[in-house]
Amino acid sequence: MALDTSDLLARTDLGDELLPGTTLFHGAYRITRFINSGGFGITYLAQDSLGREVVIKECFSSTFCRRAQTRVRARSMGSREHLSKLVRSFLHEAQSLARLRHPNIVGVHQVFEENDTAYMVLDYIQGHDLLEIIEERRADLTPATIVRMAGKLVAAVAYIHDNQLLHCDIAPDNIFVTPAGEPVLIDFGASRRTAAGAMPKYSGLSVVKDGYSPHELYTAGGNSGPWSDIYALAASLYHAVSGVAPVNCQARLSALAEKRGDPCKPLAGNVAGYPAGFLEAIDKAMAVMPAARFQSAADWLKAMPQPETRADRKVVLVRRVVPAPIPAPVPAPGAVAARAPAISPVAPAAAVPVAAEPIPLRAPIPLRQRRPTTRVAAVDLSGLRRISGFRGGWLIDGLTGSVMTSEGGTAESDAAALALVAVARANLQALQAIEPGDAVEDIQITRMDKLHLVRPLDKSPHVHVCVTLDREEANPALARMQVRRVAQAIRL
Incomplete structure (x- = not known):
């Protein structure tokens, strides 16, 4: 995408x-x-x-x-x-x-x-700002995606502060996401210079945004500092996590003064799927009173959960799977069987010497003995078209090797679908060897100028959503997010 x-x-x-x-x-x-x-x-x-x-x-x-x-x-x-x-x-x-x-x-x-x-x-940054992505659902903001983006944004804010500057206008519409999935802080029009241990000096370019600006930015000469940017970034992440813009900090301050409950609902304990400590850190960074927040972005980084190690990972990403060869038709009686090359979307296998005697080929399973194709109601693969570089999409039954439905494509769609069927079969075999509790998220195959993504459905792993993309135009990370959304919307 x-x-x-x-x-x-x-x-x-x-x-x-x-x-x-x-x-x-x-x-x-x-x-x-x-x-x-x-x-x-x-x-x-x-x-x-x-x-x-x-x-x-x-x-x-x-x-x-x-x-x-x-x-x-x-x-x-x-x-x-x-x-x-x-x-x-x-x-x-x-x-x-x-x-x-x-x-x-x-x-x-x-x-x-x-x-x-x-x-x-x-x-010039191609992309969409975070506000568009949240409100228009232009991409799937999974917990893993938000955690990764948060770490990079907090590090960027720390770099700004290390250079004796404040941004003072951090909000979802000033966070752009590039085609590679990288968050980029933009629009420093409200930035102001600061000095360690001194009150910051207003540049004259000061704005506030309800829901994201801390209360000290609403008053000229307020006690703003690194903690102000920390609040604004935390509020932006709050919106990404919850899908709801946070309550205006002025309203939160009034509630605090009147000894009423905070109208801004905390994330910790109310949102699932995030590593321990991540949501608690956002809640602390969004404290109404500046002294209760992290005083530096470096402190926030230290409080964030560390990236999981390889041993901790429970999702296995399978890449470059060599599929099993597709059986060739049975030769007619008396005819010499010619070897057909196995289709592989990854790399050709090493050459094997041909024996002097014809090698008998295994007969294909008669149609009546095959397991019936899974019937699917209201399948919609049109969402795959929003992926940049889209060349074709298919829903494939890995048990029978049949294409259940397709979306778009080019003149070479038939060949691409055949290769993806082979990958789906190989993936099905790989699933049998995976330990219980583990899962295959998707398969990414790069071949020449094409990128193939294959994702099994969560509840029916023998059914796969397959898409072919132009390698130069596609972004794998964002493409996988969109394929996941399409796969999750399919109901068997």
């Missing part, structure tokens, strides 16, 4: 934004489309002089600014000084952010002034 919001980027009403085709920085960048606008900036998709896509953020506050052709002007005489401070703060913060180098933090390439305002050039 390669994630891309380009279909949304093209839709916008004309307003304060620069028009497509506008060039910036002596023609080095050309605006191609508007992305979105916030309280303190407008974001565009653009191309640089080498044709590469980048994101450009313009310092523009609709409260204090207006557009005169391409130039930015203050809306009134009284807002001129504030606009000037806004631009200086934007430049200062952008220059600080440009020094950050972290795989889970958006990269800043360039900062410049033009049109009487400031701009920063950032990485």
